[in-house]
Each structure stands twice: as C-alpha cells, then as structure tokens.
Amino acid sequence: MESTMKELGDSASVLDLDPKTAVGGGVEDVYGEDFATEDQLITPWTVSVASGYSLLRDPRHNKGLAFTEKERDAHYLSGLLPPVVLSQQLQEKKLMNSIRQYQLPIQKYMAMMELEERNERLFYKLLIDNVEELLPVVYTPTVGEACQKYGSIFRRPQGLYISLKEKGRVLDVLKNWPERSIQVIVVTDGERILGLGDLGCQGMGIPVGKLSLYTALGGIRPSACLPITIDVGTNNEKLLNDEFYIGLKQRRATGQEYSELLHEFMSAVKQCYGEKVLIQFEDFANHNAFELLAKYRTSHLVFNDDIQGTASVVLAGVVSALKILGGSLADHKFLFLGAGEAGTGIAELIALEMSKRTNTPLEECRKRIYLVDSKGLIVKSRLESLQHFKQPWAHEHESVKTLLEAVNTLKPTVLIGASGMGKTFTKEVIEAMSSFNEKPLIMALSNPTSQAECTAEEAYTWSKGKAIFASGSPFDPVEYEGKVFVPGQGNNAYIFPGFGLGVVMSGAIRVHDDMLLAASEALAEQVTDAEYEKGLIYPPFSKIRKISAEIAAKVAAKAYELGLASRIPRPASLVKYAESCMYSPVYRNYR
Numbered sequence: 001m002e003s004t005m006k007e008l009g010d011s012a013s014v015l016d017l018d019p020k021t022a023v024g025g026g027v028e029d030v031y032g033e034d035f036a037t038e039d040q041l042i043t044p045w046t047v048s049v050a051s052g053y054s055l056l057r058d059p060r061h062n063k064g065l066a067f068t069e070k071e072r073d074a075h076y077l078s079g080l081l082p083p084v085v086l087s088q089q090l091q092e093k094k095l096m097n098s099i100r101q102y103q104l105p106i107q108k109y110m111a112m113m114e115l116e117e118r119n120e121r122l123f124y125k126l127l128i129d130n131v132e133e134l135l136p137v138v139y140t141p142t143v144g145e146a147c148q149k150y151g152s153i154f155r156r157p158q159g160l161y162i163s164l165k166e167k168g169r170v171l172d173v174l175k176n177w178p179e180r181s182i183q184v185i186v187v188t189d190g191e192r193i194l195g196l197g198d199l200g201c202q203g204m205g206i207p208v209g210k211l212s213l214y215t216a217l218g219g220i221r222p223s224a225c226l227p228i229t230i231d232v233g234t235n236n237e238k239l240l241n242d243e244f245y246i247g248l249k250q251r252r253a254t255g256q257e258y259s260e261l262l263h264e265f266m267s268a269v270k271q272c273y274g275e276k277v278l279i280q281f282e283d284f285a286n287h288n289a290f291e292l293l294a295k296y297r298t299s300h301l302v303f304n305d306d307i308q309g310t311a312s313v314v315l316a317g318v319v320s321a322l323k324i325l326g327g328s329l330a331d332h333k334f335l336f337l338g339a340g341e342a343g344t345g346i347a348e349l350i351a352l353e354m355s356k357r358t359n360t361p362l363e364e365c366r367k368r369i370y371l372v373d374s375k376g377l378i379v380k381s382r383l384e385s386l387q388h389f390k391q392p393w394a395h396e397h398e399s400v401k402t403l404l405e406a407v408n409t410l411k412p413t414v415l416i417g418a419s420g421m422g423k424t425f426t427k428e429v430i431e432a433m434s435s436f437n438e439k440p441l442i443m444a445l446s447n448p449t450s451q452a453e454c455t456a457e458e459a460y461t462w463s464k465g466k467a468i469f470a471s472g473s474p475f476d477p478v479e480y481e482g483k484v485f486v487p488g489q490g491n492n493a494y495i496f497p498g499f500g501l502g503v504v505m506s507g508a509i510r511v512h513d514d515m516l517l518a519a520s521e522a523l524a525e526q527v528t529d530a531e532y533e534k535g536l537i538y539p540p541f542s543k544i545r546k547i548s549a550e551i552a553a554k555v556a557a558k559a560y561e562l563g564l565a566s567r568i569p570r571p572a573s574l575v576k577y578a579e580s581c582m583y584s585p586v587y588r589n590y591r
C-alpha cells in the first residue's frame with residue numbers, strides 16, 4: 001500500500017515538472033526526451049557531418065560548383081564535381097539566364113523549386129537579388145497555378161501534412177519535422193486558396209511560398225520556417241475525382257471534428273516549439289478564419305495574414321495615397337466590394353486608425369466605410385441575417401442591390417475590391433468613380449490575376465488616366481495617351497515578412513492591433529517623394545529588405561511599449577538589430 005502511494009507520489013512529481021526546464025542541464029528538452037518513460041516513445045535523432053556525395057545532396061549545405069579546391073579536398077568531393085570552380089555570382093547569372101528561357105511561368109516556378117531542393121542558398125540569392133522578377137514566379141500569381149496543379153508537380157515534401165488520420169497524434173507528427181528551432185509556422189487548411197477556392201491538400205504551395213518570402217524578404221532563417229497543411233478533406237469535386245489528388249478523398253470535416261483537430265494542432269505546436277513561435281493562418285475560409293483568430297489570439301502568438309496582413313498593407317497604401325489625394329483619412333469615404341476576411345479586416349483597421357487620429361469613437365469612424373457583399377450593400381435592415389463579422393458594418397441606409405448603384409448613391413472617394421471575384425469593377429463602375437472624383441483611389445486586391453476586380457489597363461483607360469491604382473497581383477506598367485502609369489501592388493507580402501521579423505526578434509508573445517498599425521505606418525513612410533511624383537503609393541519591392549527591417553523595428557518597438565516583448569534588454573537601435581538578425585544567402589566557408 002505504502003509503496004503504491006510512493007509510486008503515485010513520484011510519478012505525480014515527474015508530471016509536475018515543467019517540460020521546458022531541462023532535467024539535467026540547461027538545454028531545453030524540446031522533444032520531452034528526458035521525460036520519456038518506457039511507454040513514451042521518442043524519435044531517435046542523430047546528427048552527423050555531411051561529406052562527399054551526401055553533402056552534394058544536402059540542399060542546405062550544397063554549393064555545387066562553388067565548392068573551393070580546399071573544400072573539395074577536405075570534404076571528399078574530388079571527382080564528384082567537374083574541375084571548374086564558379087563564384088556564387090556566376091552561378092546566379094547562369095541560372096537567371098536559364099530561368100528566363102522558359103516561356104511559361106509554371107516552368108519557371110518548377111525550376112525555382114528544383115533549385116531550392118538542390119541548393120537553398122543559391123535559391124535565396126536569386127530570389128533576393130531579382131525580387132521584382134522572381135516574386136511573381138515563386139509567389140502570387142504563379143503559386144496559385146502551382147496549387148491547382150500540385151498533384152502532378154509534387155516531387156518532394158516541402159512541409160508537414162497533418163490530416164484527420166493523424167488526430168490524436170499530432171504532436172508525434174510535429175516531432176517528425178527535422179528542425180527543432182522553429183520561429184514561424186504558416187498553416188492553411190486549403191479551403192480558400194487566394195481567390196481560387198477550395199484546393200484541399202494542394203494548398204501546400206501557399207505556406208511554402210509565404211515562408212520562402214519570410215526568408216527572402218524578412219530574413220527569417222529557412223530552417224526556422226515550417227509550412228503546414230491541415231487536411232480535413234475537400235469539397236472540390238474535381239479533386240475528389242482526380243486519381244492524382246494528394247489529399248484525403250473525403251468531404252471536409254466541420255464542426256466539432258474540425259475544431260478538435262485544430263485545437264490539438266495549436267496545443268501541440270506550443271508544446272513542441274514553445275510560446276514564441278509565430279503561427280500565421282493563411283487562406284482559411286471566412287467561417288473558420290475569424291473564429292480561429294478570435295479563439296487563439298489571447299493564448300497563442302497568432303496572426304491571420306488575410307485579415308490582418310492585408311489590412312495593414314492596404315491601410316499603408318491609403319495613408320500614403322493621401323499625399324496625392326489630399327485631405328485626411330477621415331475626409332474620405334470608403335466603399336468595399338467583398339465583406340470577408342480581407343474586406344472587413346481592412347475596414348476595421350482603417351476605422352481604428354481614423355479613430356486614433358481624430359480621437360473619435362470607433363463606431364463613428366465605421367460610418368465612413370461601406371461594404372457591399374454578394375447580396376448588395378450591407379445595411380441595418382439585413383442585420384439579423386448577417387454573419388457576425390459583417391454586423392459592425394450594417395449602417396442605416398436604404399437597401400442597394402448592386403455595386404454600381406452603391407457607387408452612384410454613396411459617391412465614395414476610395415473603392416476597394418476584396419471579393420475574390422474577377423471583373424467586378426466594370427467600365428460603368430470605374431467611370432462613375434471618375435465622374436465625381438478628381439483622383440479616385442481604386443484597389444483591386446483579389447488574387448491571382450484572373451480574380452482581380454479589374455486590370456491596371458482597365459483602371460487607367462476607363463478612368464481616362466485619373467485613377468490611382470493598386471492591385472493584389474502584379475500588373476505591368478500601362479501606357480495611356482502617351483503617359484506611363486505604374487500600378488502599385490497592395491499585397492500582404494509587403495507586411496508579413498517584416499512584421500514576423502519584428503515579432504520574432506523582440507520575442508513578442510502576442511500580436512496586438514497596434515503592432516499592425518505600426519507596420520502600416522512604417523511601410524507608408526518608405527515611399528519617397530520621387531515615387532509619389534510617379535503616382536506610386538507603395539515603394540518598389542526592390543527595396544523590400546530595407547523596408548522589412550524598418551517594419552520589424554516599428555513592430556518590435558510597439559511590442560516593447562505594450563509590454564509584450566520578452567527579449568530583454570531592448571536593443572538600442574531596433575533597425576540595426578533587425579538588420580543584424582536577417583539571414584543572408586551568401587555561401588559560408590567550410591572548415
């Protein structure tokens with residue numbers, strides 16, 4: 001009896017131990033190995049030095065023809081490579097030449113993915129040095145096509161798949177990932193991939209693409225990034241009937257089954273990687289996105305890119321456009337097409353900024369902002385039937401059925417498209433906007449290009465060159481009546497990499513809305529007078545590493561101010577600190 005009591009006592013004290021404090025020595029017991037009893041299973045990791053053939057096959061360390069003579073001798077590479085030694089610059093030039101030969105964007109995408117699998121540093125060197133050219137290849141819009149075809153172009157796993165089959169053992173699945181010090185996770189359930197809809201498990205292209213931008217644009221180490229796709233099935237009939245579909249062939253789980261898997265995932269992430277891993281939700285459908293963010297924002301370090309990242313980048317564009325449009329934020333009237341994650345997220349952040357700037361209650365500021373959804377203008381009389389995230393936008397107004405009617409009755413100065421539906425800013429809509437505005441601000445944010453509310457050419461032509469235009473997917477400059485117009489790209493890629501860097505480098509434990517406002521402000525400040533002269537409201541992506549450092553510094557400063565930062569002491573210069581934290585793709589020398 002006594003011995004049973006003693007055993008119970010002992011095991012209770014073992015369970016009380018904080019798994020993060022190492023049992024015998026200072027190093028975090030991330031995998032709970034020190035804890036394992038005979039019934040608890042552990043992963044038998046080994047670490048070894050790569051050399052010879054295996055070194056060439058290890059994308060993190062492979063340098064291809066750039067291995068020096070000395071390195072070739074020391075690492076058993078002699079004879080495994082042809083005699084020539086190339087510099088990284090020359091390798092870059094060679095690869096850019098070969099990528100430019102491909103006609104189709106998807107071929108360029110595949111060439112880039114192959115490079116990443118072969119030589120990670122060279123992949124990032126290309127992406128960083130040629131960001132304006134390669135962003136549309138590894139990211140929007142091509143990544144959308146890649147997701148649609150992911151089943152047939154899938155080669156090697158680039159992230160973790162957590163499906164309903166893994167329910168009850170998600171923690172074990174996380175432990176299969178080879179890296180331990182994860183700082184950023186991007187996770188999707190594939191239900192609303194860009195404006196393309198439900199692509200199920202093939203949504204994996206999105207977390208992979210977003211995280212390559214975290215590294216290239218925000219300087220987070222590749223080994224600290226983890227792409228995850230949660231597979232709860234798909235309602236996409238085409239995929240369900242596709243023999244090459246890579247995901248679970250069943251309809252989407254919903255309700256309790258869904259939320260239990262998500263909850264197990266959220267808890268496992270914390271258990272595996274601690275409090276300070278940033279979890280970015282990406283391309284979830286509206287009904288889950290708002291709920292997940294609300295549920296986990298007080299217990300986890302979470303950020304929804306489609307709600308919060310998009311909001312921050314669009315607010316930056318609007319604030320920066322004020323320099324061209326004139327007036328203050330509160331002098332403008334906003335009309336949205338689309339009242340989902342992006343639409344309501346942007347509307348709320350604009351209202352919040354307006355409220356702070358004018359010291360006016362938030363509810364008052366919301367009245368300057370109107371939203372149209374598939375059923376028409378969101379008005380009080382529809383309140384009962386509205387989803388909760390639309391309700392704050394139900395203003396007193398007679399019912400209005402179409403966007404064109406709403407434009408004509410409300411006479412907004414700013415028109416924002418976040419509907420996921422292409423071709424919805426028609427000629428009549430743009431002409432109406434241009435009839436009562438000197439310079440209408442028109443943002444066609446839906447992605448990819450096929451889903452844009454209008455093209456750059458349409459915006460400039462139909463407005464007779466009056467529009468200030470930005471879009472979510474990139475468009476080439478447009479010549480109209482002898483003048484060249486350069487459209488801006490209001491894509492969340494401006495914000496999330498720098499935002500994430502700021503969060504990670506300050507050791508922030510929660511995301512606060514004021515940090516989003518800080519990111520917006522930092523981005524808007526980066527537009528130069530020369531760029532305004534050209535009608536630009538965003539700085540060029542070629543400056544993105546500097547922009548990300550500025551954003552990171554402002555976000556971190558806000559985290560310190562709010563008492564949310566855990567990296568103590570606060571670095572004296574946050575910009576310098578951000579720059580010093582950023583991953584560089586230059587090859588390292590091997591001993």
Ligand SMILES: O=C([O-])CC(=O)C(=O)O
Binds near residue numbers: 283491492
């Ligand atoms: O991925 C992009 O280009 C922007 C984004 O988050 C979306 O459209 O869902």
Ligand SMILES: [Mg+2]
Binds near residue numbers: 194282305306
């Ligand atoms: Mg997205």
